[in-house]
Amino acid sequence: MYEILFFSLVLGSCYALMTAGFNLLLGVARIINLAYGAYMALVAYLYSGFSESMPVPIAAMLAMAISVALGTFGWIILRFIRRDEVLMIVVSLAIALLIEGALIWGYGPYQRVVPALVSGSLGWVSAQWLLAILVSVAVLAGYYIIIGRTVIGKKMVAIAENADLALMMGINPAKVYLFTTFLASLFASLASLMISPFLTVSPQVAWLYLTIVLSVSIVGGLGSVGGSLIAAFLISFAERFSAYYLDPSVEPFVPLLLIILVLLFRPQGILGRGATRWA
Amino acid sequence: MRPAIVLAVAMLALAVSVPFVSQTAMLIALFGFIFSITAIGYNIAYGYGGMISLGHAAFFGAGAYTVGLMNRHLGMGELAVLLPLSMAAAVLVALPIAPIAARLSGLQLATALLAYSMLYYSLVLKLGPITGGSDGISIGGLAVLGYEFPDRQALGLFIYFASLALTVLALFLVKRFLGTVGGRLVLAARDNPLRLEFLGYVPARAKMAAFLISAAMCGLSGALYASALQFVNADLLYWTMSGEILFMVIFGGVGTLLGPILGAFVLSGLRFYIATTPDVGIYWQLALGVIIAATIYSAPRGLIHSIYRAATLIRGSKGGGHG
């Protein structure tokens, strides 16, 4: 019971972290990135690959460095087509396929074990669980500090709220977008390092990550980081507890049920913005 | 119009003669026609109705599994029953999500449908004893109007001509439908749903109709696919299947009459190449990703538009591009 409660917290904080990155891209840079899950899978593979030939912490840092650099400059591509939502969906999907294909090419289509970053445990609480919670909380807290206290953070908020107005006020968007893609890549990479050790990872793990991210952000409100925090825990708790009290096989349907309920009764999500004005 | 008719007759004659010319060509064209029905169906939802879906695999799979499940559990092999039934099954699967699909757009829509279709994927894997799980279901004893096919050859030939006929029929019906008030309502609902509301019409109704028609066509083609392969498995429900369907339409030309067919043939040709060439299967996704990216970059409105443009240049006069 306590174990489930705690593990829900662990997963919830990972969900929150990964979705925060996705929603940052969406909310600030207006980038729809369906390759987000594939990107997280890439991080897991890099890390697991490096860890075969070097100590775990170094492997993790190397994987982070490479993937954050790739993401920061890579996702900017999607900015160029942001005028067309559908095109962005399609192109990012193509990128997802490319990444998935590259993983199969580089590592083979097999399942892999991703080593935990830290070993050992405190009673029934494994150290990786604690680390996952700590990192997620620390990063998200850091995020809110950046948003609230720093100039670049305030610019991000301004652009998210009204891009045209922000431009008129003389904010240079290029830097802000780059910072946004950097943060998003950082969140995605860290989240992947935290959550992947709990799973058996194959190239298809990309869609699992993507489904989680999409469910959480739809339930929480597309583009809303705050909403995704609430939704992340809602979904992780609902998943774990339904698996425990009902049947493990219902678990995958829980996020879906939540999505459908939300879309029926509150299409903009828990904290999403309403429709724009018209006529 | 005359050159178009000549061209159409020539294409049709070519299509009819393919099975008697080359076995390989027939296999490619077989799946080309099956996926043409899928793509024409998808195009109704996306191209005409403006609903971008990443979940049409669910409807394709519903059709395929109708054949698989009826065959496995009831020994049913009569295609004259199975094909209509598969359309009904696809509509049934689409029904709960259709009202939602008709009201959303963009990312929300794509995501909702993606999640919805993955539900069926998980369901098929979870219900192994019934659905065969990840092993899938082998299909045998297929027949049409009581005539049981003696071998794969005969079955393949029948499915080929059935798919060809159904593709032509689908084209004809879609063209007719677009000319009706209902068809124009679908386009209008895509262009400006709010304006329709201010004319006293609920646009979600037209969109829902388009969505269900689209699902039915995908179900039908799924059933043809399962019958041709005499096999179904959960891969048909995986989101990459939805992605492939979307890509066929984008590759060929969104919202055009013939684009989806073109896209379906190109993709089934590629699939055939991958399936028959050793050691390239695992690069399928890589190849697909590159092709999509290249298409969007070089021919963003689809191949069919490039062809129309070329034809126009050659004739130096007018050439239609609108469906």
Place this chain on the structure above:
Amino acid sequence: MAEAVIRVEGLSKRFGGITALNNVTLDMRRGEVAFIVGPNGSGKTTLVNVISRYVREDAGDVIFEGRSLKRVNHVRAAQMGILRSFQHPQLFHGLTALENVALSLALRNGTPRAARIDSLRDKAQEALETFQMGHLADKRPPEMSHGERKILDIVMAFVGRPRLLMLDEPTSGVSTADKWGIMDIVIRNAKKEGITLLVIEHDLDLVFEYAENVIVMFQGSVVYWGPPRNMANSERVREVLGI
């Protein structure tokens, strides 16, 4: 006095801190042609939005042909015959001008969905001709000028046999020369068919020529409501309109 086609009573609407409508009370008898004038942001479009039920009032009521519209949404209102055009024309850009009009005809006449859109060709063409748009029948909105799009938007509302027709700045973005032509056609046809017509218009010359009643709005309030000839007597009106 004959029963009012449309009556609004004490309508108020706020958007955040902005008062878009402030206790507006008006009515129109059948066949009346009334104009709304007022500076930018004075609540003219909001009034039309509330009457067409796109925007919900905070207080007050809209009564159409004796029925309160409190529980009626904009789709139902359109079905009841409250039709409108838009400040920014709202068209179906994938359809030709003729098809735009034909669709509106089909929807308001209850044409079966399976009927061919071509079966409405003649009627739609006729409507376009009436507004001197016949030559644009096969053009799609993206190929038309702004003024042409505005007229098409009006034609679509016009052919729907409106019981109340509201036009939001039908002549904005149209050259001064064309304005009179358009307004003349609109008023003539509205009169011919006995349509009750409410027009938002900035050009006071047009208003003085065609209005039976004028509603002058300022910051959400009605500062004048009555025949145009008495309008200029009011100091408040001269101040608001700068005349």
